[in-house]
Amino acid sequence: MMHNLAFILETSRHVEPFGDHVSDTLINHKPLRERQEDALTELGFAVRRISRTEQIAAANWPCVLCRDDVFFNSACLREFLRLSRKAPGSTQCAISKETAFARIFLPFQEDETSDVVRFPLYCLRGPNPAEAVATAIDVREHKLPFYIPPHMRGADQTVLPACVRPLIQIRHAVDVLFANVACVHARFAEVLDSAARRLLLGLRALSLQPARVLTHMNRIGPGCDIHPTAWLEGAEIGAKVQIGANAVIRMSSIGDGCQIGDGSVVKHSVVGSGSVLFDDLTLGFAVCYPETFLIHGPYHLSVFGRSSAMFATILDDFRLDGKPIRLEIDGRLVQFPFPFIGSFIGHRSRVAGGSIISPGRIIPNDLLIFPPAEGTLSRIASNVPRGVPLFIQDGNLREAARNASGEAARSAEGELR
Secondary structure, three states, X not given: OOOOEEEEEOOOOEEOOOOEEHHHOEEOOEEHHHHHHHHHHHOOOEEEEEOOHHHOOHHHOOEEEEEOOEEEOHHHHHHHHHHHOOOOOOEEEEEEOOOHHHHHXXXXXXXXXXXXXXXXXXXXXXXXXXXXXXXXXXXXEEEEEOOOOHHHHOOOOOEEXXXXXXEEEOOOHHHHHHHHHHHHHHHHHHHHOOHHHHHHHHHHHOOOOHHHHHHOOOEEOOOOEEOOOXXXXXXXXXXXXXXXXXXXXXXXXXXXXXXEOOOOEEEOOEEOXXXXXXXXXXXXXXXXXXXXXXXXXXXXXXXXXXXXXXXXXXXXXXXXXXXXXXEEEOOEEEEOOOOEOOOEEOOOOEEOOOOEEOOOOEEOOOOEEOOOHHHOOOOOOOOOOOOOOEEEEOOEEEEHHHHHHHHHHHHHHHHHO
Protein backbone atom coordinates (compact mmCIF):
# COMPACT_ATOMS: atom_id res chain seq x y z
CA MET A 1 0.00 0.00 0.00
CA MET A 2 1.36 3.44 -0.97
CA HIS A 3 2.16 5.95 1.74
CA ASN A 4 0.56 9.36 1.26
CA LEU A 5 3.94 10.98 0.86
CA ALA A 6 5.30 12.82 -2.15
CA PHE A 7 8.87 14.08 -2.43
CA ILE A 8 9.90 16.91 -4.73
CA LEU A 9 13.57 16.76 -5.67
CA GLU A 10 14.91 20.32 -5.82
CA THR A 11 17.39 21.13 -8.60
CA SER A 12 19.52 24.12 -9.54
CA ARG A 13 17.90 24.52 -12.94
CA HIS A 14 17.21 28.05 -14.16
CA VAL A 15 15.27 28.88 -17.30
CA GLU A 16 16.85 31.26 -19.78
CA PRO A 17 16.59 34.04 -20.78
CA PHE A 18 14.64 34.92 -17.65
CA GLY A 19 17.12 33.58 -15.13
CA ASP A 20 14.26 32.34 -12.94
CA HIS A 21 14.60 29.16 -10.95
CA VAL A 22 12.45 26.56 -12.66
CA SER A 23 10.13 26.38 -9.62
CA ASP A 24 9.27 30.05 -10.19
CA THR A 25 8.21 29.48 -13.81
CA LEU A 26 4.67 30.77 -14.25
CA ILE A 27 2.17 28.24 -15.62
CA ASN A 28 -1.18 29.95 -16.17
CA HIS A 29 -0.45 32.60 -13.52
CA LYS A 30 0.87 30.17 -10.88
CA PRO A 31 4.49 29.21 -10.12
CA LEU A 32 5.34 25.66 -11.12
CA ARG A 33 5.93 24.72 -7.46
CA GLU A 34 2.31 25.59 -6.69
CA ARG A 35 1.06 23.63 -9.70
CA GLN A 36 2.94 20.57 -8.45
CA GLU A 37 1.78 20.93 -4.87
CA ASP A 38 -1.84 21.53 -5.93
CA ALA A 39 -1.88 18.33 -7.99
CA LEU A 40 -0.31 16.27 -5.21
CA THR A 41 -2.40 17.60 -2.33
CA GLU A 42 -5.61 17.21 -4.35
CA LEU A 43 -4.91 13.46 -4.31
CA GLY A 44 -4.19 13.46 -0.57
CA PHE A 45 -0.36 13.56 -0.58
CA ALA A 46 1.74 15.36 1.99
CA VAL A 47 4.55 17.13 0.13
CA ARG A 48 8.16 17.22 1.28
CA ARG A 49 11.03 18.87 -0.57
CA ILE A 50 14.43 17.18 -0.66
CA SER A 51 17.83 17.89 -2.21
CA ARG A 52 18.78 14.24 -2.92
CA THR A 53 16.93 10.95 -3.21
CA GLU A 54 18.94 9.41 -0.35
CA GLN A 55 16.83 11.50 2.02
CA ILE A 56 13.85 9.19 1.35
CA ALA A 57 13.83 6.59 4.12
CA ALA A 58 13.03 2.96 3.32
CA ALA A 59 10.02 3.21 5.63
CA ASN A 60 8.50 5.74 3.22
CA TRP A 61 8.33 3.35 0.23
CA PRO A 62 6.25 3.20 -1.86
CA CYS A 63 5.97 6.94 -2.47
CA VAL A 64 5.81 9.53 -5.22
CA LEU A 65 8.97 11.32 -6.34
CA CYS A 66 9.13 14.13 -8.87
CA ARG A 67 11.70 16.71 -9.84
CA ASP A 68 10.92 20.38 -9.44
CA ASP A 69 11.03 20.97 -13.22
CA VAL A 70 8.12 18.80 -14.37
CA PHE A 71 4.61 20.16 -14.99
CA PHE A 72 1.66 17.81 -14.52
CA ASN A 73 -1.91 18.08 -13.28
CA SER A 74 -3.94 15.91 -10.92
CA ALA A 75 -5.57 13.99 -13.80
CA CYS A 76 -2.13 13.01 -15.10
CA LEU A 77 -0.94 11.97 -11.64
CA ARG A 78 -4.11 9.99 -10.91
CA GLU A 79 -3.72 7.90 -14.08
CA PHE A 80 -0.02 7.28 -13.44
CA LEU A 81 -0.75 6.05 -9.91
CA ARG A 82 -3.54 3.79 -11.18
CA LEU A 83 -1.13 2.06 -13.56
CA SER A 84 1.69 1.99 -10.99
CA ARG A 85 -0.40 0.07 -8.46
CA LYS A 86 -0.45 -2.87 -10.88
CA ALA A 87 3.35 -2.90 -11.28
CA PRO A 88 5.59 -5.04 -9.06
CA GLY A 89 8.42 -2.49 -8.92
CA SER A 90 9.15 1.19 -9.29
CA THR A 91 7.63 3.02 -12.26
CA GLN A 92 8.47 6.16 -14.22
CA CYS A 93 5.80 8.22 -15.94
CA ALA A 94 6.03 8.39 -19.73
CA ILE A 95 3.92 9.12 -22.80
CA SER A 96 4.02 7.67 -26.29
CA LYS A 97 5.95 9.50 -28.99
CA GLU A 98 3.12 8.65 -31.36
CA THR A 99 0.85 11.25 -29.74
CA ALA A 100 0.41 14.64 -31.38
CA PHE A 101 1.12 16.13 -27.96
CA ALA A 102 4.61 14.59 -27.87
CA ARG A 103 5.40 15.53 -31.47
CA ILE A 104 4.29 19.16 -31.15
CA PHE A 105 4.62 20.16 -27.48
CA LEU A 106 7.77 18.18 -26.60
CA PRO A 107 10.20 19.07 -29.40
CA PHE A 108 13.36 18.69 -27.27
CA GLN A 109 12.33 15.96 -24.85
CA GLU A 110 12.73 12.89 -27.01
CA ASP A 111 14.98 9.91 -26.39
CA GLU A 112 16.01 8.34 -29.69
CA THR A 113 16.47 4.95 -28.04
CA SER A 114 12.86 4.59 -26.93
CA ASP A 115 9.33 4.85 -28.30
CA VAL A 116 8.21 6.86 -25.27
CA VAL A 117 9.16 10.18 -23.66
CA ARG A 118 10.13 9.70 -20.01
CA PHE A 119 9.61 12.29 -17.29
CA PRO A 120 11.18 12.68 -13.80
CA LEU A 121 7.96 11.58 -12.10
CA TYR A 122 8.20 8.25 -10.25
CA CYS A 123 6.33 5.83 -8.06
CA LEU A 124 9.19 4.45 -5.98
CA ARG A 125 9.20 1.05 -4.32
CA GLY A 126 12.95 1.06 -3.78
CA PRO A 127 15.95 3.39 -3.46
CA ASN A 128 17.01 3.66 -7.11
CA PRO A 129 14.89 5.70 -9.58
CA ALA A 130 17.11 4.48 -12.43
CA GLU A 131 15.56 1.01 -12.03
CA ALA A 132 12.03 2.32 -12.58
CA VAL A 133 10.15 0.89 -15.56
CA ALA A 134 8.72 3.37 -18.03
CA THR A 135 4.93 3.39 -17.70
CA ALA A 136 3.14 5.23 -20.50
CA ILE A 137 -0.11 6.97 -19.63
CA ASP A 138 -2.85 7.90 -22.08
CA VAL A 139 -2.81 11.70 -22.17
CA ARG A 140 -6.40 11.66 -23.51
CA GLU A 141 -5.64 14.05 -26.33
CA HIS A 142 -8.12 15.63 -28.71
CA LYS A 143 -6.77 16.92 -32.01
CA LEU A 144 -8.31 20.26 -32.86
CA PRO A 145 -8.14 21.12 -36.59
CA PHE A 146 -5.76 23.95 -37.35
CA TYR A 147 -5.30 24.72 -41.02
CA ILE A 148 -2.03 26.01 -42.48
CA PRO A 149 -1.40 25.72 -46.25
CA PRO A 150 0.94 22.84 -47.14
CA HIS A 151 3.50 25.14 -48.76
CA MET A 152 3.94 26.82 -45.35
CA ARG A 153 3.75 23.89 -42.92
CA GLY A 154 5.54 21.18 -44.90
CA ALA A 155 4.41 17.57 -45.11
CA ASP A 156 3.03 17.24 -41.57
CA GLN A 157 -0.69 17.78 -41.04
CA THR A 158 -1.26 20.61 -38.56
CA VAL A 159 -3.39 19.90 -35.51
CA LEU A 160 -3.65 21.50 -32.09
CA PRO A 161 -3.55 18.87 -29.30
CA ALA A 162 -5.70 19.48 -26.23
CA CYS A 163 -4.97 16.96 -23.48
CA VAL A 164 -6.75 16.06 -20.27
CA ARG A 165 -3.41 14.90 -18.80
CA PRO A 166 -0.61 17.25 -19.94
CA LEU A 167 2.95 16.47 -18.92
CA ILE A 168 5.98 18.65 -19.77
CA GLN A 169 9.48 18.97 -18.33
CA ILE A 170 10.51 22.64 -18.18
CA ARG A 171 14.05 23.03 -19.52
CA HIS A 172 13.80 25.86 -22.03
CA ALA A 173 11.64 28.91 -22.71
CA VAL A 174 9.83 26.97 -25.44
CA ASP A 175 8.70 24.52 -22.73
CA VAL A 176 7.29 27.48 -20.78
CA LEU A 177 5.27 28.42 -23.86
CA PHE A 178 3.83 24.95 -24.46
CA ALA A 179 3.20 24.22 -20.77
CA ASN A 180 1.05 27.34 -20.51
CA VAL A 181 -0.91 26.51 -23.66
CA ALA A 182 -1.36 22.91 -22.50
CA CYS A 183 -2.54 24.04 -19.06
CA VAL A 184 -5.16 26.38 -20.55
CA HIS A 185 -6.36 23.73 -23.00
CA ALA A 186 -6.78 21.02 -20.37
CA ARG A 187 -10.23 22.22 -19.30
CA PHE A 188 -11.46 22.16 -22.91
CA ALA A 189 -10.08 18.65 -23.33
CA GLU A 190 -12.04 17.59 -20.25
CA VAL A 191 -15.25 18.74 -21.92
CA LEU A 192 -14.37 16.99 -25.19
CA ASP A 193 -13.68 13.86 -23.13
CA SER A 194 -17.16 13.81 -21.57
CA ALA A 195 -20.32 13.38 -23.63
CA ALA A 196 -22.40 14.39 -20.60
CA ARG A 197 -20.55 17.68 -20.18
CA ARG A 198 -20.81 18.44 -23.90
CA LEU A 199 -24.55 17.78 -23.79
CA LEU A 200 -25.00 19.97 -20.70
CA LEU A 201 -23.11 22.86 -22.30
CA GLY A 202 -25.08 22.39 -25.52
CA LEU A 203 -28.34 22.61 -23.62
CA ARG A 204 -27.20 25.75 -21.84
CA ALA A 205 -26.14 27.30 -25.14
CA LEU A 206 -29.20 25.97 -27.01
CA SER A 207 -26.72 25.08 -29.74
CA LEU A 208 -23.93 22.65 -30.56
CA GLN A 209 -22.08 25.27 -32.59
CA PRO A 210 -18.58 25.34 -30.97
CA ALA A 211 -18.33 29.13 -30.62
CA ARG A 212 -21.69 29.33 -28.84
CA VAL A 213 -20.82 26.41 -26.58
CA LEU A 214 -17.51 28.06 -25.68
CA THR A 215 -19.28 31.24 -24.57
CA HIS A 216 -20.81 29.17 -21.76
CA MET A 217 -17.34 28.18 -20.56
CA ASN A 218 -16.31 31.75 -19.77
CA ARG A 219 -15.14 32.51 -16.24
CA ILE A 220 -15.18 36.19 -15.36
CA GLY A 221 -13.77 37.64 -12.14
CA PRO A 222 -15.24 40.49 -10.08
CA GLY A 223 -14.98 44.15 -10.98
CA CYS A 224 -14.41 43.71 -14.71
CA ASP A 225 -15.32 46.32 -17.32
CA ILE A 226 -16.11 44.42 -20.53
CA HIS A 227 -17.48 46.30 -23.51
CA PRO A 228 -20.80 44.86 -24.75
CA THR A 229 -19.36 44.32 -28.24
CA ALA A 230 -16.42 42.22 -26.98
CA TRP A 231 -16.64 38.49 -27.79
CA LEU A 232 -15.41 35.90 -25.28
CA GLU A 233 -15.11 32.16 -26.01
CA GLY A 234 -13.78 29.86 -23.32
CA ALA A 235 -12.08 32.79 -21.64
CA GLU A 236 -10.75 32.91 -18.08
CA ILE A 237 -10.84 36.55 -16.99
CA GLY A 238 -9.34 37.69 -13.69
CA ALA A 239 -10.51 40.51 -11.44
CA LYS A 240 -10.75 44.16 -12.54
CA VAL A 241 -9.93 43.45 -16.18
CA GLN A 242 -10.83 46.02 -18.83
CA ILE A 243 -11.73 44.70 -22.30
CA GLY A 244 -12.43 47.18 -25.10
CA ALA A 245 -14.89 47.32 -27.97
CA ASN A 246 -14.83 44.49 -30.54
CA ALA A 247 -12.05 42.65 -28.71
CA VAL A 248 -11.95 38.84 -29.02
CA ILE A 249 -10.68 36.53 -26.27
CA ARG A 250 -10.72 32.88 -27.31
CA MET A 251 -9.54 29.90 -25.23
CA SER A 252 -7.18 32.15 -23.26
CA SER A 253 -6.49 33.22 -19.69
CA ILE A 254 -6.27 36.90 -18.72
CA GLY A 255 -4.78 37.86 -15.34
CA ASP A 256 -6.02 40.40 -12.80
CA GLY A 257 -5.93 44.07 -13.73
CA CYS A 258 -5.15 43.63 -17.43
CA GLN A 259 -6.26 46.05 -20.12
CA ILE A 260 -7.19 44.62 -23.51
CA GLY A 261 -7.62 47.40 -26.08
CA ASP A 262 -10.34 47.96 -28.66
CA GLY A 263 -10.23 45.44 -31.49
CA SER A 264 -7.52 43.28 -29.93
CA VAL A 265 -7.56 39.52 -30.49
CA VAL A 266 -6.14 37.04 -27.96
CA LYS A 267 -6.19 33.33 -28.86
CA HIS A 268 -4.77 30.28 -27.04
CA SER A 269 -2.64 32.51 -24.81
CA VAL A 270 -1.92 33.46 -21.21
CA VAL A 271 -1.69 37.16 -20.33
CA GLY A 272 -0.15 37.92 -16.93
CA SER A 273 -1.63 40.28 -14.37
CA GLY A 274 -1.31 44.01 -14.97
CA SER A 275 -0.46 43.60 -18.66
CA VAL A 276 -1.61 46.00 -21.37
CA LEU A 277 -2.39 44.92 -24.93
CA PHE A 278 -2.99 48.03 -26.98
CA ASP A 279 -5.73 48.56 -29.59
CA ASP A 280 -5.96 46.18 -32.56
CA LEU A 281 -3.18 43.94 -31.28
CA THR A 282 -3.19 40.22 -32.16
CA LEU A 283 -1.70 37.69 -29.74
CA GLY A 284 -1.74 33.99 -30.56
CA PHE A 285 -0.23 30.97 -28.77
CA ALA A 286 1.81 33.28 -26.58
CA VAL A 287 2.63 33.89 -22.93
CA CYS A 288 2.91 37.29 -21.25
CA TYR A 289 4.42 37.49 -17.80
CA PRO A 290 2.90 40.15 -15.51
CA GLU A 291 3.03 43.80 -16.59
CA THR A 292 3.85 43.11 -20.23
CA PHE A 293 3.15 46.05 -22.57
CA LEU A 294 2.49 45.28 -26.24
CA ILE A 295 1.67 47.60 -29.13
CA HIS A 296 0.88 46.69 -32.75
CA GLY A 297 1.82 43.04 -33.29
CA PRO A 298 0.85 40.47 -34.38
CA TYR A 299 2.84 38.39 -31.90
CA HIS A 300 2.69 34.60 -32.16
CA LEU A 301 4.38 31.63 -30.47
CA SER A 302 6.41 33.87 -28.17
CA VAL A 303 7.03 34.45 -24.47
CA PHE A 304 7.31 37.97 -23.06
CA GLY A 305 9.07 38.37 -19.71
CA ARG A 306 7.92 40.38 -16.73
CA SER A 307 7.66 44.15 -17.39
CA SER A 308 8.82 43.72 -20.99
CA ALA A 309 7.55 45.96 -23.80
CA MET A 310 7.19 45.77 -27.58
CA PHE A 311 6.56 48.98 -29.52
CA ALA A 312 5.40 48.05 -33.05
CA THR A 313 8.15 45.46 -33.21
CA ILE A 314 8.18 42.73 -35.86
CA LEU A 315 8.77 39.32 -34.27
CA ASP A 316 9.29 36.98 -37.22
CA ASP A 317 8.07 33.43 -36.62
CA PHE A 318 8.82 31.90 -40.05
CA ARG A 319 11.84 31.67 -42.37
CA LEU A 320 10.98 32.50 -45.96
CA ASP A 321 14.20 30.90 -47.22
CA GLY A 322 12.92 27.50 -46.09
CA LYS A 323 15.86 26.86 -43.77
CA PRO A 324 15.15 25.51 -40.28
CA ILE A 325 14.80 27.82 -37.30
CA ARG A 326 17.47 27.19 -34.69
CA LEU A 327 17.17 27.87 -30.97
CA GLU A 328 19.95 28.21 -28.45
CA ILE A 329 19.62 25.56 -25.75
CA ASP A 330 22.27 25.13 -23.04
CA GLY A 331 24.79 27.09 -25.09
CA ARG A 332 24.31 25.25 -28.39
CA LEU A 333 22.11 25.87 -31.42
CA VAL A 334 19.45 23.21 -31.92
CA GLN A 335 17.18 22.85 -34.94
CA PHE A 336 13.51 23.44 -34.17
CA PRO A 337 11.44 20.66 -35.80
CA PHE A 338 8.63 22.90 -37.06
CA PRO A 339 8.61 25.89 -39.42
CA PHE A 340 6.95 28.31 -36.96
CA ILE A 341 8.27 29.69 -33.67
CA GLY A 342 8.55 33.23 -32.31
CA SER A 343 10.97 34.77 -29.83
CA PHE A 344 11.55 34.72 -26.08
CA ILE A 345 11.90 38.16 -24.53
CA GLY A 346 13.62 38.52 -21.16
CA HIS A 347 12.30 40.35 -18.12
CA ARG A 348 12.25 44.14 -18.44
CA SER A 349 13.60 44.12 -22.00
CA ARG A 350 12.09 46.69 -24.36
CA VAL A 351 12.22 46.76 -28.15
CA ALA A 352 11.53 49.97 -30.07
CA GLY A 353 9.22 50.30 -33.05
CA GLY A 354 10.67 49.36 -36.42
CA SER A 355 12.93 46.65 -34.98
CA ILE A 356 12.83 43.23 -36.62
CA ILE A 357 13.68 40.11 -34.58
CA SER A 358 14.48 36.85 -36.36
CA PRO A 359 12.48 33.75 -35.36
CA GLY A 360 13.65 31.68 -32.43
CA ARG A 361 15.71 34.45 -30.84
CA ILE A 362 16.47 34.53 -27.11
CA ILE A 363 16.54 38.13 -25.84
CA PRO A 364 18.26 38.44 -22.43
CA ASN A 365 16.87 40.42 -19.51
CA ASP A 366 17.16 44.21 -19.26
CA LEU A 367 17.99 45.05 -22.89
CA LEU A 368 16.91 48.22 -24.72
CA ILE A 369 16.82 47.52 -28.47
CA PHE A 370 16.44 50.12 -31.22
CA PRO A 371 16.29 49.93 -35.03
CA PRO A 372 19.28 51.28 -37.06
CA ALA A 373 19.95 54.91 -36.13
CA GLU A 374 20.53 55.97 -39.74
CA GLY A 375 16.95 55.05 -40.61
CA THR A 376 15.37 56.72 -37.58
CA LEU A 377 14.40 60.38 -37.80
CA SER A 378 15.85 62.14 -34.77
CA ARG A 379 16.57 65.70 -35.99
CA ILE A 380 14.70 68.10 -38.30
CA ALA A 381 16.62 71.17 -39.49
CA SER A 382 14.86 74.52 -39.42
CA ASN A 383 15.55 75.03 -43.15
CA VAL A 384 14.24 71.70 -44.33
CA PRO A 385 12.43 72.24 -47.68
CA ARG A 386 8.65 71.93 -47.81
CA GLY A 387 6.54 70.26 -50.47
CA VAL A 388 9.33 68.08 -51.91
CA PRO A 389 10.07 64.36 -51.36
CA LEU A 390 12.28 63.81 -48.31
CA PHE A 391 14.02 60.71 -47.00
CA ILE A 392 15.68 59.77 -43.73
CA GLN A 393 19.47 59.54 -43.76
CA ASP A 394 21.74 59.45 -40.71
CA GLY A 395 18.85 60.64 -38.55
CA ASN A 396 18.14 63.72 -40.72
CA LEU A 397 15.77 64.56 -43.57
CA ARG A 398 17.33 64.83 -47.05
CA GLU A 399 15.86 65.76 -50.41
CA ALA A 400 15.32 62.82 -52.72
CA ALA A 401 16.76 64.71 -55.74
CA ARG A 402 19.89 65.68 -53.83
CA ASN A 403 20.29 62.12 -52.65
CA ALA A 404 19.89 60.76 -56.18
CA SER A 405 22.53 63.13 -57.60
CA GLY A 406 24.83 62.40 -54.71
CA GLU A 407 24.45 58.67 -55.19
CA ALA A 408 25.11 59.08 -58.93
CA ALA A 409 28.25 61.10 -58.25
CA ARG A 410 29.53 58.56 -55.76
CA SER A 411 28.79 55.75 -58.21
CA ALA A 412 30.69 57.50 -61.02
CA GLU A 413 33.60 58.19 -58.69
CA GLY A 414 33.69 54.54 -57.73
CA GLU A 415 33.82 53.45 -61.39
CA LEU A 416 36.72 55.83 -62.14
CA ARG A 417 38.68 54.35 -59.26
